[in-house]
Amino acid sequence: MNQQIELNGKSGSAMIPSPVSLMHTVKIADPNSSAATYGKKTILMRQVIGEELRRRRNEQSRTLRDVSRDAQVSLGYLSELERGQKEASSELLAAVCSALDTPLSSLLAGVSSEVAKREAMIADRASFSIV
Numbered sequence: 001m002n003q004q005i006e007l008n009g010k011s012g013s014a015m016i017p018s019p020v021s022l023m024h025t026v027k028i029a030d031p032n033s034s035a036a037t038y039g040k041k042t043i044l045m046r047q048v049i050g051e052e053l054r055r056r057r058n059e060q061s062r063t064l065r066d067v068s069r070d071a072q073v074s075l076g077y078l079s080e081l082e083r084g085q086k087e088a089s090s091e092l093l094a095a096v097c098s099a100l101d102t103p104l105s106s107l108l109a110g111v112s113s114e115v116a117k118r119e120a121m122i123a124d125r126a127s128f129s130i131v
Helices: 045-059 064-071 075-082 090-099 104-128
Strands: 002-007 010-015
Touching: 045 075, 045 104, 064 075, 064 090, 075 090, 090 104
Parallel strands: none
Antiparallel strands: 002 010
8 A cells, every 4th residue: 555655845655554463372371270280380379379368358258349448459450369360569469468457478378388289289290190
């Protein structure tokens, strides 16, 4: 497609490319899968953190709305955090922990414990699959 254009007071024709549609595919880990292996699959920290946040909120019989209000975080964003779809900043985690009246160190200790369990499961599975 040729179009007349003017550059620095001189007119001429130039090729203007048509819009290009760019697409890319991103593979997302199955959030319901607790089995992960090193190398090809990994334990996703955002999922483990989200599960731990949800577990603690449910232990207190609190709703997402209650915690989102107290943490001053949108309801939708908190929901995405709990489902492991968003990475939480340290500031956001601190706000949610404060709303849950739980120390950040306690949350992270729970996450660490869960990651250790999953790593042990992975190691056990790997030892059984050696032929």
